[in-house]
Amino acid sequence: MRHADVIVIGAGIVGAACAHVLAGxxxxxxxxxxxxxxxxxxxMGHLVVMDDNPAELxxxxxxxxxxxxxxxxxxxxxxxxxxxxxxxxxxxxxxxEMAGAEEKAQRLQRHxxxxxxxxxxxxxxxxxxxxxGLRGALKVSGDSVVYAPNAxxxxxxxxxxxxxFEQAEACRIEGGRVQxxxxxxxxxxxxxxxxxxxxxxxxxxLPIRPKKGHLLITxxxxxxxxxxxVELGYISNAHQTDGTSVAFNLQPRSxxxxxxxxxxxxxxxxxxxxxxxxxxMLRRALDYMPGLAGLNAIRTWTGxxxxxxxxxxxxxxxxxxxxxxxxxxxxxxxxxxxxxxxELLAAQLTGGPLPLDPAPxxxxxxxxxxxxx
Numbered sequence: 001m002r003h004a005d006v007i008v009i010g011a012g013i014v015g016a017a018c019a020h021v022l023a024g025x026x027x028x029x030x031x032x033x034x035x036x037x038x039x040x041x042x043x044m045g046h047l048v049v050m051d052d053n054p055a056e057l058x059x060x061x062x063x064x065x066x067x068x069x070x071x072x073x074x075x076x077x078x079x080x081x082x083x084x085x086x087x088x089x090x091x092x093x094x095x096x097e098m099a100g101a102e103e104k105a106q107r108l109q110r111h112x113x114x115x116x117x118x119x120x121x122x123x124x125x126x127x128x129x130x131x132x133g134l135r136g137a138l139k140v141s142g143d144s145v146v147y148a149p150n151a152x153x154x155x156x157x158x159x160x161x162x163x164x165f166e167q168a169e170a171c172r173i174e175g176g177r178v179q180x181x182x183x184x185x186x187x188x189x190x191x192x193x194x195x196x197x198x199x200x201x202x203x204x205x206l207p208i209r210p211k212k213g214h215l216l217i218t219x220x221x222x223x224x225x226x227x228x229x230v231e232l233g234y235i236s237n238a239h240q241t242d243g244t245s246v247a248f249n250l251q252p253r254s255x256x257x258x259x260x261x262x263x264x265x266x267x268x269x270x271x272x273x274x275x276x277x278x279x280x281m282l283r284r285a286l287d288y289m290p291g292l293a294g295l296n297a298i299r300t301w302t303g304x305x306x307x308x309x310x311x312x313x314x315x316x317x318x319x320x321x322x323x324x325x326x327x328x329x330x331x332x333x334x335x336x337x338x339x340x341x342x343e344l345l346a347a348q349l350t351g352g353p354l355p356l357d358p359a360p361x362x363x364x365x366x367x368x369x370x371x372x373x
Contacts, residue, residue: 042303226252244266
């Protein structure tokens, strides 16, 4: 018995976006999620164009265009989605980082992305809570923020007659069939695995590693910060393949709270707060914004990004497992890149026009032997 046209495993932002787009193409979608918790519930929800390589830029730029269409609609329907177009300020602490900001500006402008360089005085006027002495910044106007758990829920609710949700844990995939832990099966023409860090439970051959991160949120201080603030050093820290790193990353939430990150740790799956790493992260933040020391923090937590060896997600058909499609390994860009991931996967699955080159995201870029069923 077929239960749907497509089964999507995972109701985080990537799985929800895939279900939303597939339903929009007339397919009946069954979403399975075990409520194990993942990156969507733990992340910052920063919608940001990243340009470390052409593939990343293409995926994030295409996604931001879709977010600009989705964001206002979802917040009008459900204010808790909290989509806000606040822009990002990439902070340059010295001349070398300002040169990097200029190069980044040129790259983004070549792709038609609105951005502008800010000198020290302008930066000081826009964000007076930052410490004096910063060299300047790059302002990327199209970047935004969203509360991702509510955004994922909104995406699933937009086509209720086409999308069914079942809270259940999948334990095996065989062709178009998915077995649940209670022994029952669900069946479809295709299965989309979008379970983030939990994907390796069903596909242990996937080259995905957990990368732990810490976040802290303050009490309400409206107006202290108006833009997403990120140090330019974040770019190099974000793509380290080993070790522990921290970077200054601060987001103003619509509630007036300040959300503070970020950190990255490999080789641990312990969700407990690592006090040493949190202390490093806070010292880094105080170096950029000393006034944070006088604010009240009300919660700290951790989450795990699902990272691949080249920091690009895997999007497309599994090389050796019939009827299985992959939308995994988005690391810290899952919220940003969920829309274009869904469009690319849906185009491949249904045979429609491709919105961007799928080759950089194909599973075949990794060892086929390692991906054997």
